Amino acid sequence: MGLGTVTGKYHWVFLTVGGLLILLSWLRYFREKKRCGNKECQMRNKKVTLITLIITTIIVLSFIGFNLYTCTGTAAVTCSACDTGVSADVNQMAPAAGYEHSD
Secondary structure, three states: OOHHHHHHHHHHHHHHHHHHHHHHHHHHHHHHHHHHHHHOOOOOOHHHHHHHHHHHHHHHHHHHHHHHHHHOOOOOOOHHHHHHOOOOOHHHOOOOOOOOOOO
């Protein structure tokens, strides 16, 4: 059992909060850029901040995309299994053609 067993149940909460924090970070970045443009000052670590924002935005959007892909039914896991963290029971699955299960 790892950290995923505790946090997996709340992954949508974490992704939502992460997305909101990224949005607030972008808003603050543009506000600071506009403020420094008006006062003709230099933004401190402008390139590092921009690169960090771009990378974190890509990471968060990727996680959101993977979760949407998984929970829309296009992947092998259904949304109810995604929300509860419970996978399908192997014993309830239909056997493959030409395969007979013997106990």
